[in-house]
Amino acid sequence: MFSTLLERMGSASKPPSATRIERTRASSSDSFPSTSTADLLSNAQSLSSTPPTSVGDNVSISSLISLIEKENVPAPASTENSPAGRSLRARTKVGTYNIKALAGTSVHAPTKYNKSSSIRDLETRRRTLSGVPGETLGGALASGSLSTDAAQEDAQRLVHDGIAALDLPWSVKALPKSKSEIGLSERAKKKAAAEELERRKSTRLAGEKVESLTKKISVLGKRSRKTFESGLLKASRELRKLADTNEFAHIDTKPVLHEVWSNGKLVVPGEPANKKKKAEAAVPASPKKKVEEIVEEEPKEEKKSVKKEKTWLTKGLYAGQQGNRDWSIGFSPREREMMASQRSKPNTLLPFPMWHGQRLLQVGRDFKLPFDVCSPLPPGQPKPDEWRKSTRNRFIGDAAAAWKTSKHFGDWDSSCVCRSEEGCDENCQNRIMFYECDSTNCKIGPKCGNRAFADLQERRKLGGKYRIGVEVVKTEDRGYGVRANRCFDPHQIIVEYNGEIITEEECDRRMNEEYKNNECYYLMAFDQNMIIDATTGSMARFVNHSCSPNCKMVKWIVAGKPRMALFAGDKPIMTGEELTYDYNFDPFSAKNVQECRCGSANCRGFLGPRPKDQKPLKEHAIEKAVKAGVKAGKRKLKEILGGDDESKRSPKKRKIASAKGTKRPASSTGKNVTKDAVKSIKRSASSTGKKVAKGAVKSIKRSASSASMKVAKGAVKSIKRSASSANMKVAKDAAKVVKKNVSEQIINAKQTVSSRKRGAPIAVKKTVKASVLKTYGKSQTKLGSRNSTLAIVPAVTRESKTSKTSKTSSASKKSVRNIVRTMKGRKAGRPAGIKVVKVAGAADTSSDEISDDEIVVDVEKIKG
C-alpha cells in the first residue's frame, strides 16, 4: 500500500521528495513508519494535522489517501515547491516543526481551517475513526470538540468486545503508546522501562504465561488484525492507561488463597470446627474488659447457683424422664397440696407427648376403670344398722390375760430356711405351718411371698375402693352379703375377719344378755378356746355361707398371734362376684337348723356341717364301729395285763387304724373307757400292800360301773348327734350293743384285778370322764384344722339358748384341758413337717376332723 502511494506520489512529484521522506524518517526519534507518512502528507498536501501516533493512524492515513484519490483532490502545491538542494540539516529543520505548538492550528493544518466541504467531510470521517487528530481524549473533551458520547461509547464497546473476543491477557508492551509517552525524556523512559520490567517480573512471578499483544495480533488473520487495530484506536487514553494495570491484564500479584467453605462456615484445614469459639474464649480480654468482668463476677456466680442443671438425653426418646418414682404408691399429702396449688395456675401449653403421662398423673383427670378391673357399687346402697367397724383384733376382759398365761404362749417359734432366689414358695416351712413370715422368722425380706397379712395391711392403709376390694351389698333373701368390686387371684388374701377376742364365759354372757334378741350372731371360734365376736368388727362378718364357696376362712399365726382372714379359693374371683365360704355350721339342735339359700347345684339344703361330716350312718357301719371299739378295749387290757408284747406291734398301724371316719365316735368312746380303767390299774399297781389293793378293787369297781354308764350314754349321744333322725333307730340299737360290750369288759376287768391281788398291789382311781364337747362351731375342730367353722347360733328361744350355753360352758373347760395337752405335744419337739392334728383319746374327736393324710398321735402313749 505504501509503495503504491509512493509510486503515485512519485509520479506527481519529484524524486527528491522520496529521499527527503527517508531522511525525515531517519531523523525521527521513533521508528514509526507513519512519521514519514505524516511528514509527507503534511508537507505535501497538509491533509493530516499531526503525524500519526499509532498504527491506527497509519491505517487511517492510508485510507484517507485512498479517499483523496477517489475524490481527485489536487495535491498541495507546496510539495512541488519544496526546496531542493538544501543541506540535510536545513531541510530537516525546515521540514520539522513543533508538533505540540502547531497542533490544531491553521499553520499546522491550514487546509483544515480553510477547508472545503469535501475536506471537512473527510475529516469528519476521520474523526469518527480516530477521534480528534492530534488531541488526547481528555483534551478533546475539554475542548468540546469531541465527537458525541455515543461515539465514545461505541469506541469503548468496540475495544471491550475486541479484548473479550480475544480472551487473552493483555501485553502492555504491545499496546500503543500514549502521546505523552512519546514525548518522554530518556530518564522517564528508563523509569518506565524499569517499571515495565518490574511488572513483567511480577507477572512471571505470578506464574501466569502472558503472551504479548503484538504476538497475538501477528497470529491473527489480516482481517481480524485490522478489526482489532481499529478497535484499539478507538480506545480512549484512559482506557489505555487502564490497560497498563495488572488488574486489567489479569495479573495476580497477591497469592491466591484456597478456602473451603462448609455449611456456610469457613473450614480451615487442621483446625476443629469450634476452634474459633475456643480461640475467642482463649483470647485474653483487654484490660478494660477484665475490669468489667471482675466487677460482674459476683452476680454471675449467684446466677449459676440458681440456674437449673440441664438433663441431657442419654438414650432414647424418653431419656431424661424421672422414672424412679413408683406411681402406684400414690402421693403424700404434701405432694397433693403442691399439685393442687399447681392446678390453680394451669399451663396453657400442652406438654410434649413424652411428658403427657406424667402430667396426667400429677394433675389427674376423671376416669372410670373398666368393669373387670374395678366396679364399685354406686352410692346410695342400703347399709346395715349398728355396725361398729373395727379392722383389728382386740382382747376384751380376761381374754388378754388368759392368752398370755396359756401354756402354749410362745410356741409359735419358727423360722424358714428359704433362699432368696426361690422366695418363700409352697415349700416354705412357715407357710406349711400357717405362720406368716416377718423379719424375725424369715431372712428373705421384701421378696418373700408369705406375707399376706402384711400385704393386706399395706393395701388397706393406702385406702381406695380398689385396694379395699370388697363392699357390703344387700342380698335378696340372705340379708347383707359381701361382694368383690375387683378381681382376686387364687388364694389371695381378701379381707381379715377382725373383731373382739373374748373368752367363752364372756361369750356366754353376751349371748344371754346382749344378743338375746339378735337374729344373727357374728361369733367364730378362734384359738385357745377363745372366740372372735365380729359384732364390732370388719366387713368380713357379712360374708354369707355357700355350699359351693369361692373363698375360705383360714387361721394364720402372724407375729405369734392367731388371725383369721378370708382368702380366695382355688379359682380366681371376678369383679362383682359375691364372696362366700362354707360355714361348716354346727346347729347343735334341730331347732337351730336354717334353710340354705346359696342356690348352688350341690346345696345341702340347710346350714350345717360339710357333707363328709354328715355321712348317713348305716346299720352295719355302726355295728362295725361298736365292735371295733370293744376290740380295741380288749386289746388295751391285754397289753396292760401283759398278754401282748407291745414292742412287737407296729405303732403306726395302730395309729392309722384308729383314725377312720365314722367309726371314731363309738370306737374312741370304748377306747376311752378301757384306757381310763387301765390307767387307774397301772397307777394303782405301782403301790404296794393289800390295803391299797383293796382300795384299788373298790375304786375299779366304782369306776367300772360309772364308766359303763357313762360310756353307754356317751356312745348314744355321740351316735345320736352324728346320725340323722332317720337313723335314730339304728343308733339306739348300736347303743345297746355298746352297753352290753362295755359291761362285759368291766366283768373282765374285775376278774383281772382279782387275779392281780395275789401279785402286785393295784390302786384304781376315778377315771376321767369321757364326754362329748359341745361348743360353738366345734372349737376343737378349729384348733386342729385351719379351715374355720362359723360359730354362729341362729335366732333361738331364750330357754333353749340358756340350756345350751350352760352345757357348752362345762364342755368348754374340758376342751381347754385337751387343747393344752395338744400344745404340750407340739412343744415336745415334733419333727418339722408333721402336724399334730388330733389327739386320740381326747374328749371329743369328730371324724370330720381327721383327714387321710393326717397322723393321729396318742398323747397318753407318748407320755407313757
Ligand SMILES: C[S@@+](CC[C@H](N)C(=O)[O-])C[C@H]1O[C@@H](n2cnc3c(N)ncnc32)[C@H](O)[C@@H]1O
Ligand atoms: C354371719 S351372718 C352373715 C351376714 C348376714 N347375712 C347379715 O345380714 O348380717 C350369717 C347369717 O346370714 C344368713 N345366711 C348366711 N348365708 C346364708 C345362706 N346361704 N342361706 C341363708 N341364710 C344365710 C343366716 O341367717 C346366717 O345366720
